[in-house]
Amino acid sequence: MVGADGVQSNVRRLVFGDDTRFRRDLGLSVSVFSLPNFLDLDRTGLLYGVPGKTASIYSARGNREAIAMLFFTASPGAGDRYGGVKPGREIVADVFGGEAWYVPRLLQEMWQAMDFYFDTASQVHMDRWSDGRVVLIGDAGYAGGPGGNGTGGAVVAAYILAGELAAAGGDYGTAFARYERLLRHYVAASQKQAASAANFLAPATWKKIHQRNRFFKLLPYLPIQGLIRKLENRTASAIKLPEYLVPPALNAADSTAAIEPL
Incomplete structure (x- = not known):
């Protein structure tokens, strides 16, 4: 079972227990x-x-x-x-x-x-993202919050989880372990980036609001554009995606073929 039901994940609560241990407002x-x-x-x-x-x-x-x-x-x-x-x-x-x-x-x-x-x-911060045959993906297991690559990270995670499940040939324990090992650093970087989101999304003082507004006014200018692109891509590209080789024999008529990571 894959729990992909977001920050408020019922799967996480049912399988891993008290939700207050994992959520950080x-x-x-x-x-x-x-x-x-x-x-x-x-x-x-x-x-x-x-x-x-x-x-x-x-x-x-x-x-x-x-x-x-x-x-x-x-x-x-x-x-x-x-x-x-x-x-x-x-x-x-x-x-x-x-x-x-x-x-x-x-x-x-x-x-x-x-x-x-x-x-x-x-x-959401958890020591492990799987328990037995249950695994969490996206915000259910490691929500970053605003600016934490939530949507993009979930797509990356789905790609890796699917590839590792196929490559493991049915050994879900091995697949879950590799999935988590490949993603941990990427998730940590995304969460670190989003930890101070409140300072930008709802500044606490007029001074901070004016600083944010000046930042937006500078956006059309080339030097700041380069900085923004760098910041946008810094965490989003902080992972090298494995390439999973799909044998030609893998089709609807032959579901036993394996997918091996390159």
Whole structure:
């Protein structure tokens, strides 16, 4: 069984026990939902911040829609963990109620959004990612939090896990051990990068907000572009993917062929 059910993983809780041993809150809560692109944004976004809070809106799906992302600082354990949808909306409305800019419109759209998401931003740290025939993948086993290569890391992990399972010829214990050994350094680098996300996503002071805003204003200029590309790729490319050789005989009619790592 592969547990790929995210930060709130039921598989992790059922197999590995008390969830509080593994989750580390980053002091940040986040809400994400889609809404009409009422500002006609064209492959761009806008940001509004006050100390401890950030509201943003970005174009999405070919500019046909927009995505709202709202961040705010929160004490560890705060939020709507394992709760229903309505309490999360109420928390966001209470935190951002009375703010200026387009925040009132964002909150109005939030109540109508069918894909509303809300939770505290957390990392998951575990000594092992498998137990018997159960293995965790992606955020379920090693969530990094915002900026922690969550989606890309999960794709990388799926590729390696699938390759190692096939290469081990049914020996899942060997496959799980190699999968974890190959990914540990990569995951650690991603989690380290995301550990201070709150300082950028919801700066605590006006000074830090102004510093972040100046950073964004510099983005169009070439020197800073090179730095951003380097930062983006630093952890994302911190792993060399194995190449798994698939024999020609491996097809639907012959499921016994092995895949050997090159």
